[in-house]
Amino acid sequence: MNQGKRSLAVDLGGLVVPTPVMIASGCAGTGRELAGLVELRKVGGVVTRTITVEPRQGAAPPRISETRSGIVWNTGMQNPGIDVFIGAELPAWGKAGTPLIVSIGGGTLEEYVRLTGALQGQPGVHGIEVDLSGPDDELERPMLGAHVDRVSEIVGAVARMSLVPVFAKVPGGIDVVPIAIAAARAGATGLTLTGSPPAFAVDASSMRPTLGAGAGWLSGPALKPLTLRAIAEVARALPRMPLLASGGISTSLDAIEALVAGATAVQVGVAVMIDPTAPVSIAQGIVAELKRRSLLSPMQLRGAMRTAEATAT
Amino acid sequence: MKRVRAEILSTRTLGAYRSLTLVAPELAERARPGQFVAVAMPTDRDFILRRHLTIHQSSRRGGWAGTLEFVVDPAAGPGTAWLSDLRAHETLDVIGPLGKPFAYPKRLTNCLLVGEGRSVAGLYFLAQELTARGKRVDMVIGGATLESVFKPIEAKRLSQLVTVMTDDGTLGERGSIIDALPGAVERCGAEVVYAAGRPALLRAVAALCRTRKLPAQVAVEERMGCGYGLCGTCAVPVALKDGSGWDHARACVDGPVFNPARILWDRWPAAAASADGADDGSTA
Numbered sequence: 001m002n003q004g005k006r007s008l009a010v011d012l013g014g015l016v017v018p019t020p021v022m023i024a025s026g027c028a029g030t031g032r033e034l035a036g037l038v039e040l041r042k043v044g045g046v047v048t049r050t051i052t053v054e055p056r057q058g059a060a061p062p063r064i065s066e067t068r069s070g071i072v073w074n075t076g077m078q079n080p081g082i083d084v085f086i087g088a089e090l091p092a093w094g095k096a097g098t099p100l101i102v103s104i105g106g107g108t109l110e111e112y113v114r115l116t117g118a119l120q121g122q123p124g125v126h127g128i129e130v131d132l133s134g135p136d137d138e139l140e141r142p143m144l145g146a147h148v149d150r151v152s153e154i155v156g157a158v159a160r161m162s163l164v165p166v167f168a169k170v171p172g173g174i175d176v177v178p179i180a181i182a183a184a185r186a187g188a189t190g191l192t193l194t195g196s197p198p199a200f201a202v203d204a205s206s207m208r209p210t211l212g213a214g215a216g217w218l219s220g221p222a223l224k225p226l227t228l229r230a231i232a233e234v235a236r237a238l239p240r241m242p243l244l245a246s247g248g249i250s251t252s253l254d255a256i257e258a259l260v261a262g263a264t265a266v267q268v269g270v271a272v273m274i275d276p277t278a279p280v281s282i283a284q285g286i287v288a289e290l291k292r293r294s295l296l297s298p299m300q301l302r303g304a305m306r307t308a309e310a311t312a313t
Numbered sequence: 314m315k316r317v318r319a320e321i322l323s324t325r326t327l328g329a330y331r332s333l334t335l336v337a338p339e340l341a342e343r344a345r346p347g348q349f350v351a352v353a354m355p356t357d358r359d360f361i362l363r364r365h366l367t368i369h370q371s372s373r374r375g376g377w378a379g380t381l382e383f384v385v386d387p388a389a390g391p392g393t394a395w396l397s398d399l400r401a402h403e404t405l406d407v408i409g410p411l412g413k414p415f416a417y418p419k420r421l422t423n424c425l426l427v428g429e430g431r432s433v434a435g436l437y438f439l440a441q442e443l444t445a446r447g448k449r450v451d452m453v454i455g456g457a458t459l460e461s462v463f464k465p466i467e468a469k470r471l472s473q474l475v476t477v478m479t480d481d482g483t484l485g486e487r488g489s490i491i492d493a494l495p496g497a498v499e500r501c502g503a504e505v506v507y508a509a510g511r512p513a514l515l516r517a518v519a520a521l522c523r524t525r526k527l528p529a530q531v532a533v534e535e536r537m538g539c540g541y542g543l544c545g546t547c548a549v550p551v552a553l554k555d556g557s558g559w560d561h562a563r564a565c566v567d568g569p570v571f572n573p574a575r576i577l578w579d580r581w582p583a584a585a586a587s588a589d590g591a592d593d594g595s596t597a
Contacts, residue, residue: 026544026545027539027543027544028543029541029542029543029545030542032542033541033542033543033566034543036314037314037316037408037541049545055560057550057559057560057561058545058548058561059548060548060550060580060581060582061535061536061546061547061548061549061550061561061581061582061583062535062536062546062582062583063536063545063546063547063548064536064537064538064544064546064547065536066360066361066362066390068359068360069359069361070361071361071362071538073538073544073546075544075545075546075548078545078548078560078561212582220361221361270361272539272543273362273363273538273539273543273544274353274354274361274362274363274539275353275406276316276539276541276543
């Protein structure tokens with residue numbers, strides 16, 4: 001255990017990232033904004049905001065409402081569409097010097113196939129994250145990712161086509177294990193657990209929904225226990241699967257808890273909105289914990305949780 | 314843009330508001346009117362987002378060199394209430410200056426500055442810079458009541474003609490700023506209009522300037538998440554410059570100062586509703 005060099009690098013099913021702390025989808029701007037705020041080379045990786053085939057203007061403002069230890073938000077997946085993304089934003093990300101995972105979203109199987117095709121062979125794309133939080137336009141269901149049949153179909157198609165690792169982002173607020181198993185069987189390299197659960201905010205003074213879109217999603221520290229539960233359950237069901245904990249991770253202690261519960265890496269979102277250097281300081285906190293425990297890699301923390309059966313005497 | 318830990322030099326009560334002056338030379342030397350700072354909240358509370366606050370004063374020279382001042386409404390929410398209770402020598406984690414500032418007119422000279430409540434704070438910084446460039450400055454300011462009109466004496470000092478409007482008539486005239494606008498434009502011979510405030514007020518300014526063919530710039534207020542372009546939540550609907558349609562711009566990096574002729578007010582729900590903004594919601 002004392003031989004070798006201590007390293008923060010973790011292997012996400014073939015994609016080796018320099019630290020286990022990445023920036024979650026939707027909190028990294030367009031590739032230019034973060035440059036002056038954080039040393040991107042010290043960030044484990046960046047997931048882009050979700051890109052769709054066609055440009056989306058997104059939801060009407062207001063798009064954010066603060067709640068206790070969290071935010072309720074809905075940007076309506078605003079993005080410039082895959083063509084403008086590849087032409088204008090991908091080159092900026094290429095210069096950032098951090099692994100880039102492109103988040104793709106849509107409402108039909110065809111859209112996911114076209115997005116994967118467009119990203120195929122693009123330099124600077126190290127992975128694809130499949131966002132499944134949108135409505136299913138073909139089967140007219142409120143959320144694609146809530147159904148095993150569609151998750152298998154879409155993740156399977158993306159995984160077969162993609163030349164880079166594919167991470168399926170399991171939606172929040174649902175029973176995650178069957179969806180996680182379906183995505184794994186369909187060929188996902190790893191799983192992001194979880195997307196933001198659905199939420200709502202009311203403005204009592206105007207007696208209207210606070211958000212322009214009406215409904216929204218919950219993010220922020222309030223989510224951590226939900227994320228830990230999802231990680232712990234899926235880690236038990238799929239012990240070899242790389243798991244990325246997303247939701248409520250804002251300190252190095254949160255990140256260590258997620259690793260111990262079974263995550264391979266973590267994604268931070270709201271924490272970056274508050275402190276752009278959070279991915280670096282969280283990674284430093286993980287190093288300190290490894291030193292304290294005389295460990296050489298965060299992989300040694302992964303799943304180190306003692307179960308109730310093991311600790312019972 | 315810089316991130317600093319800034320010491321509070323002094324705090325003051327100004328009517329219904331609290332003003333905080335920070336020692337922040339790196340920010341003060343860069344700051345321009347219309348820009349804002351993002352102030353971190355304490356990490357052990359349940360209100361978590363940075364508060365986005367318009368820069369009220371930034372001193373590069375003189376006895377106050379290297380200081381920067383912003384103004385909060387203690388009643389707006391838990392974040393501004395916390396800021397209001399801070400005292401000198403405490404420190405804050407501040408990122409700034411952020412956003413696009415107001416531009417100064419090159420040729421035109423008569424500038425009318427319009428704002429309500431705390432939103433006026435940024436316009437005083439603008440008034441100083443305009444006056445230093447030899448421009449004439451007039452103002453229309455107001456608030457619900459005497460207490461919520463921000464520094465009316467300062468307004469008189471900084472400008473030629475000041476129109477003060479309050480809902481209850483406790484200071485100046487009774488009525489809304491919007492009612493006073495056409496008269497003020499006439500009296501001052503306004504050639505350029507600058508405004509800051511709620512979307513409903515900015516919309517009225519935009520409509521007046523369109524009919525009178527006056528150039529204008531408005532500093533918008535919209536709920537922000539980060540303040541530096543990461544999260545895409547502070548959306549403002551704008552016409553694209555190439556005329557090919559519209560999109561949501563980000564108030565934090567594409568604004569907060571916009572040409573009001575580009576804003577699509579019908580697509581901005583807050584510009585239609587008479588929102589009273591009784592929440593600090595992390596807006597600038």
